[in-house]
Amino acid sequence: MAGGKNRMNGVGKCTLYECFHAKVKGDRIYCAKGYRFLTKSQDGSIGIGRLSSGKQLAFQVCQGCPDFDDMGPPVPAKERGWLNAGR
DSSP, X not given: OGGGHHXXXXXXXXXXXXXXXXXXXXXXEEETTOOOSOSSSSSSOEETHHXXXXXXXXXXXXXXXXXXXXXXXXXXXXXXXXXXXXX
């Protein structure tokens, strides 16, 4: 669902777990549409550390993003991250 319509109606935050434009390349996560997740990062990308540990990936730039492309319901917290496997 392009345009973030599913989330802009108040049904939670837009997260990278749910957006088709969130891509992983090497050890970085970036936006295929060119939005910058972090201003501190040279290219706006983030490290995969948060993803690997299952932490929240809801950045301010994603909230109300006109290009947010919803993959469906959020990934449950207990199913996020691979560093937490087996705990």
